[in-house]
Amino acid sequence: MTARAFVSLVGAGPGDPGLLTLRGRSALASADVVLVDYLAAPELLAHAPRAEVIYVGKKGYSPYISQQDINALLIEKALEDGGKRVVRLKGGDVFVFGRGGEEAQACRAASVPFEVVPGVTSAIAAPAYAGIPVTQRGMASSFAVITGREQDGDADYGNLSGVDTLMLLMGVRNLAAVARKLVEAGRAPSTPAATVQWGTTARQKVAAGTLATIADEVARAGIEAPAVTIVGDVVRLREELRWFDTxxxxxxxxxxxxxxxxxxxxxxxxxxxxxxxxxxxxxxxxxxxxxxxxxxxxxxxxxxxxxxxxxxxxxxxxxxxxxxxxxxxxxxxxxxxxxxxxxxxxxxxxxxxxxxxxxxxxxxxxxxxxxxxxxxxxxxxxxxxxxxxxxxxxxxxxxxxxxxxxxxxxxxxxxxxxxxxxxxxxxxxxxxxxxxxxxxxxxxxxxxxxxxxxxxxxxxxxxxxxxxxxxxxxxxxxxxxxxxxxxxxxxxx
The missing domain is CATH 3.40.50.10090 (Rossmann fold)
Structure with a gap:
């Protein structure tokens, strides 16, 4: 093992380049190679002026390099030419549906030292930029983040019945089905819901409704991935707390x-x-x-x-x-x-x-x-x-x-x-x-x-x-x- 070989798994944040952490910026500044996702803000690459940049896709349902290939490339680049400092720049947070755990396991298996630099997850940031707090005293004291992608397996919606606020990631295509399952699990069809596309960026778009109507509202607004759907009473606060898109x-x-x-x-x-x-x-x-x-x-x-x-x-x-x-x-x-x-x-x-x-x-x-x-x-x-x-x-x-x-x-x-x-x-x-x-x-x-x-x-x-x-x-x-x-x-x- 070469002494210089090192991998930084860095959360790039939800889209606003200003939400990159100081630790993430430092890792980029010392990087020899950056493997970057589709959702990471392009402006962040300015922090890595001397690095080789490799785009590794990861765009929704579109074709992209497989996770196994990304893992192999991380190791290959870390061991290249006597050892390099590699940054894996991932949209949102490394460990919130980011498959960062798999990349960390690959580093461990290859005996390549690594670090994890957490990022601001879109599950929290997109609602915040839309004026929706995920918790609110007297209204919501708990939240859960779930995936809407079929290949990631169905969530146990019955076990979510006691959670006040739900954030659904990667679920635009399956939104109608997920909303129906939440109602079947006991949530009222009138439960407020909102979907935020491209949260924290100038492209941010929001559609609001209820569990019964949110899928139609999202389709009417033309909202597609990347998007976060929030379900719960806190959505009612949007009109009062909107700040970014106004x-x-x-x-x-x-x-x-x-x-x-x-x-x-x-x-x-x-x-x-x-x-x-x-x-x-x-x-x-x-x-x-x-x-x-x-x-x-x-x-x-x-x-x-x-x-x-x-x-x-x-x-x-x-x-x-x-x-x-x-x-x-x-x-x-x-x-x-x-x-x-x-x-x-x-x-x-x-x-x-x-x-x-x-x-x-x-x-x-x-x-x-x-x-x-x-x-x-x-x-x-x-x-x-x-x-x-x-x-x-x-x-x-x-x-x-x-x-x-x-x-x-x-x-x-x-x-x-x-x-x-x-x-x-x-x-x-x-x-x-x-x-x-x-x-x-x-x-x-x-x-x-x-x-x-x-x-x-x-x-x-x-x-x-x-x-x-x-x-x-x-x-x-x-x-x-x-x-x-x-x-x-x-x-x-």
């Missing part, structure tokens, strides 16, 4: 323009609102064109009166370069530091720098006009080679000049045909920089509603031809989400 962005197609290396924090916030997020990388960050010139400047940071940062990416690149130089925040010495807005300020604070100045209204022009600098002060702006001119212009109008050092460059990133096709259904596009506005206009035109972050971005968007523009109230991702809601005229009061 949010302003639920089911809307929102385009997030970002760099391919950027984080997905904005996408996560939008998905939490129920949006269908299309991440469209239009620009990518590249190394500065003159590293030696940059390092000469950074070695003299303490000689400047003010050091100015105008983006989170700039902060990230600055500290990456300082680390390569063997430096840290102490390189600033007595130099004062200014940030263009709260998001950039927070990025600095994460590196131990509390900005000396942040304008009350975010934006380069506001920063330049309000920066408390006196004549003769040495000012240094650390940014990309395409930084907007607003800061320089505002400072020049006050008789001040600023030196600029290029921390990084940006280049266009050509979208794929699939990404371009996804734009056709876009309800709103988010733009967080002037370069993103220009790049988007070039590849997709300007006939879109856009939500923009910062006056700089708004100005750039207007210059390239956008007319349906909503400006975020501040330079933060939360405010950009609000702007996206307002852009569609659906902002909640």
């Amino acid at each position: 949010s302003a962005l639920f089911g809307r197609n929102v385009v997030v323009t970002r760099t391919r290396d950027g984080n997905s924090a904005l996408a996560d916030l939008l998905r939490a609102k129920g949006a269908n997020v299309v991440e469209l990388p239009l620009i990518k960050f590249v190394p500065t064109s003159d590293t030696m010139a940059l390092y000469r400047t950074l070695s003299q940071l303490r000689s400047y009166t003010w050091v100015i940062l105008t983006s989170q990416q700039g902060v990230s690149e600055l500290f990456r370069h300082l680390e390569e130089m063997g430096q840290d925040a102490r390189a600033f010495g007595d130099a004062r530091v200014a940030a263009v807005g709260p998001a950039t300020a927070r990025a600095l604070e994460r590196h131990g720098i509390r900005p000396d100045f942040v304008p009350s209204t975010p934006g380069a022009a506001h920063l330049g006009s309000a920066l408390p600098a006196r004549a003769g002060a040495r000012l240094l702006h650390l940014a990309s080679h395409l930084a907007e001119p607003d800061l320089d212009e505002a400072l020049f109008a006050r008789g001040l000049t600023v030196e600029r050092a290029e921390l990084y460059g940006t280049e266009p990133n050509e979208p794929s045909d699939d990404e371009l096709a996804a734009l056709q259904a876009a309800d709103v596009v988010t733009l967080a920089s002037g370069s993103a506005a220009r790049a988007f206009a070039e590849v997709a035109g300007t006939n879109f509603k856009v939500a923009v972050m910062g006056p700089q971005t708004e100005k750039a968007a207007r210059e390239v031809g956008f007319t349906k523009i909503t400006l975020a109230r501040e330079a933060s991702l939360e405010a950009l989400v609000e702007a996206a809601e307002s852009a569609m005229g659906t902002m909640k009061g």
Whole structure:
């Protein structure tokens, strides 16, 4: 047995990528190979950037690789090339009708070390996102999860008579038969029931009725697998407790323009609102064109009166370069530091720098006009080679000049045909920089509603031809989400 061989059986959660556990994310980050199910959110693979990805199906009644073949592949990959770390990424929870026990047994039989990383099961999450608690004081104190698949064997419905809430997994095709058997076992035909398809995602759809009507309601709504059916009095609480599918962005197609290396924090916030997020990388960050010139400047940071940062990416690149130089925040010495807005300020604070100045209204022009600098002060702006001119212009109008050092460059990133096709259904596009506005206009035109972050971005968007523009109230991702809601005229009061 090789020392490195290891298998992580990871529950991917019910569909919302934000419901992956921290332990699951850590396992993906160290994976050499990922075997992934149909129900696992594709976005989760971003946590495994260096892994070989193998799709192993597991889609309802459709043909897919057999469980025996999956077990064999797990072992094969774990033992390959002297041993690899393999993640088996499974929709929902590993041990709730996920056949994770069989995969664990296969690892044990082959003497391959393994771990089990539980996931959020759809049996609990789908009802929760539909506004249905599986227990409720005075209404339901017990629940059971059962399968509706014939090949998994019939449940003993008589033994379930004392359970308040039932969650039926994988039972859409057999829903009428299961409902009939529950009634035959003693449940009243008028017992509330609801079926949730694609729970926790922007595709979520809910049909509600009773045991007597739920199969017809599901057929009428066009609901298919994957779905969870909830049976019990708690279903009555849905109209009172609905929250996810009533949010302003639920089911809307929102385009997030970002760099391919950027984080997905904005996408996560939008998905939490129920949006269908299309991440469209239009620009990518590249190394500065003159590293030696940059390092000469950074070695003299303490000689400047003010050091100015105008983006989170700039902060990230600055500290990456300082680390390569063997430096840290102490390189600033007595130099004062200014940030263009709260998001950039927070990025600095994460590196131990509390900005000396942040304008009350975010934006380069506001920063330049309000920066408390006196004549003769040495000012240094650390940014990309395409930084907007607003800061320089505002400072020049006050008789001040600023030196600029290029921390990084940006280049266009050509979208794929699939990404371009996804734009056709876009309800709103988010733009967080002037370069993103220009790049988007070039590849997709300007006939879109856009939500923009910062006056700089708004100005750039207007210059390239956008007319349906909503400006975020501040330079933060939360405010950009609000702007996206307002852009569609659906902002909640």
